[in-house]
Amino acid sequence: MTSRPLCVLGLGLIGGSLARAAVAAGRTVWAATASESTAQAARADGYDVAASTDEALARARELDALVVLAMPLPAVPEVLRQVHTVAPRCRLTDVVSVKAAVRDAVERHAPDARYVGGHPMAGTAESGWAAGSTTLFGGANWVVAADDGTDPEVWADVAELAWDCGSRVVPAGAAEHDAAVARISHLPHLLAAVLASVAASPELGELPLTLAAGSFTDGTRVMDTRPELVLAMCEGNRPALLTAVDDALGRLGAARGSLASTGGLAATVNAGHRARQQWHAARSGPEVKVPRDTPMSRLRMLGRDGKLLVGWE
Amino acid sequence: MTSRPLCVLGLGLIGGSLARAAVAAGRTVWAATASESTAQAARADGYDVAASTDEALARARELDALVVLAMPLPAVPEVLRQVHTVAPRCRLTDVVSVKAAVRDAVERHAPDARYVGGHPMAGTAESGWAAGSTTLFGGANWVVAADDGTDPEVWADVAELAWDCGSRVVPAGAAEHDAAVARISHLPHLLAAVLASVAASPELGELPLTLAAGSFTDGTRVMDTRPELVLAMCEGNRPALLTAVDDALGRLGAARGSLASTGGLAATVNAGHRARQQWHAARSGPEVKVPRDTPMSRLRMLGRDGKLLVGWE
Numbered sequence: 001m002t003s004r005p006l007c008v009l010g011l012g013l014i015g016g017s018l019a020r021a022a023v024a025a026g027r028t029v030w031a032a033t034a035s036e037s038t039a040q041a042a043r044a045d046g047y048d049v050a051a052s053t054d055e056a057l058a059r060a061r062e063l064d065a066l067v068v069l070a071m072p073l074p075a076v077p078e079v080l081r082q083v084h085t086v087a088p089r090c091r092l093t094d095v096v097s098v099k100a101a102v103r104d105a106v107e108r109h110a111p112d113a114r115y116v117g118g119h120p121m122a123g124t125a126e127s128g129w130a131a132g133s134t135t136l137f138g139g140a141n142w143v144v145a146a147d148d149g150t151d152p153e154v155w156a157d158v159a160e161l162a163w164d165c166g167s168r169v170v171p172a173g174a175a176e177h178d179a180a181v182a183r184i185s186h187l188p189h190l191l192a193a194v195l196a197s198v199a200a201s202p203e204l205g206e207l208p209l210t211l212a213a214g215s216f217t218d219g220t221r222v223m224d225t226r227p228e229l230v231l232a233m234c235e236g237n238r239p240a241l242l243t244a245v246d247d248a249l250g251r252l253g254a255a256r257g258s259l260a261s262t263g264g265l266a267a268t269v270n271a272g273h274r275a276r277q278q279w280h281a282a283r284s285g286p287e288v289k290v291p292r293d294t295p296m297s298r299l300r301m302l303g304r305d306g307k308l309l310v311g312w313e
Numbered sequence: 314m315t316s317r318p319l320c321v322l323g324l325g326l327i328g329g330s331l332a333r334a335a336v337a338a339g340r341t342v343w344a345a346t347a348s349e350s351t352a353q354a355a356r357a358d359g360y361d362v363a364a365s366t367d368e369a370l371a372r373a374r375e376l377d378a379l380v381v382l383a384m385p386l387p388a389v390p391e392v393l394r395q396v397h398t399v400a401p402r403c404r405l406t407d408v409v410s411v412k413a414a415v416r417d418a419v420e421r422h423a424p425d426a427r428y429v430g431g432h433p434m435a436g437t438a439e440s441g442w443a444a445g446s447t448t449l450f451g452g453a454n455w456v457v458a459a460d461d462g463t464d465p466e467v468w469a470d471v472a473e474l475a476w477d478c479g480s481r482v483v484p485a486g487a488a489e490h491d492a493a494v495a496r497i498s499h500l501p502h503l504l505a506a507v508l509a510s511v512a513a514s515p516e517l518g519e520l521p522l523t524l525a526a527g528s529f530t531d532g533t534r535v536m537d538t539r540p541e542l543v544l545a546m547c548e549g550n551r552p553a554l555l556t557a558v559d560d561a562l563g564r565l566g567a568a569r570g571s572l573a574s575t576g577g578l579a580a581t582v583n584a585g586h587r588a589r590q591q592w593h594a595a596r597s598g599p600e601v602k603v604p605r606d607t608p609m610s611r612l613r614m615l616g617r618d619g620k621l622l623v624g625w626e
Contacts, residue, residue, distance in 0.1 A: 211497055
């Protein structure tokens, strides 16, 4: 396994945790951040932060490093223009929570980059350098985009980075990824927003929020996240999120109809219980190893089957 | 403060935790359960379990104990008929998650009982005697129904029981309570069921459930609960839950419309974030003490204002 140098652009929760984990794994790592206070904090913690994104990218070009875009989607295009200027053919990945939109931005702004999208499924409701940790990705599942035509060498670079951080790799096409995360990440944020707002509606005074316990607390926890991060994530996945919202509206409407007509909710609740049991089963694998030259179509099939890649055969 | 003896009917998670907490507070406590294996387990743990509900109720009549109904709503009417036969004028409360339905059942099946409804806002996704604990109610908010005409002496009995268990008392009318818990407890269960089912829908294979992380896990946690308990709770609060579901459908539909037309979700997400902040503020009180002879209408107003009662003035 190579230990390719790593250039992390962005030192928020995810980028900051990635820099920590890669250093802990023995990699050469440097970073850049648009925030001077973050740069100072990271340097104080012993990390190598370049004076500018251009300087970080120049070093990436010299050392043939893997460059990681670790900023919210709206900030991606400007950084890609810098990539195109300074290190146009660099090995490039990202940790943004949508994949088709980033791929499209790369094609537009940095068309020569050797880009393979990534998305580690890890996070907390907190944000910023101080919230990061070496272990954030331990045991997490890390999507590595496996569309036809993907550069297999960079695909391997990204998979090895994920493994270095303690994650398992899930291969998926960009569109499949976006449809999946709309269901398991973006829809939960919208439902949490709706639930919190229903509970806070004023006609019952403070009573509902006073009585709120476990089911409300868990169901709305992600609303502690800074709204601009939630918006960047959800709005960046608009078509797939619309499909997921329509599915949810249909199911909630069916539950409403059944409750109004027969008083029964068994179909809704039993399906939810079964789905949660399926999730428990899906969490643990199975873990597999694959040959280094596995074709992208085969990798995508492994992802759809719930396989978790943990290394090369 | 009196230390009135306590007769707990039902030894599941809530009844079992109540028996433990009341014993720990120094009360004389005995129980009854329809499950022979639960009775054996509770006796093995040192608790006093009567041979039958009738025997437990006979003792409650002799000692003027407070009787607690601690079983799911569908099992309540039969126990109330036993109350009416054995201890018709007993002091009676319950820990069921809806209040109007239990009150109606009491009026029908045990009309002479001195009934004051209660609902401790505590629980876990587990159930049964073994899942109970002495500390389940510590720091929880415990609704004590405060409709006009409520027996103030029994109201004080129930409030003192809640305080003995480490809870704060929230006074509320039965209908207000049911409307509030529809929003903060029953709707979260339905949204969790919908979310889990959307993620498990088969067109993307195992991929969504494989990628599911924090927001999905939290948003569906209550679907670990046994479906029959969720159904008893949600179906028992049908009119109020319909109102809450309609509110949620309206808000989710508005989010859908905004996402489709402008691509923006700021109104939805900002409202959810604000509501969650309101909830953080509501959790901590303010805690107040009240005179023992506070009228029911005044108690209800304190509940609507988010006051948490911690003792007598």
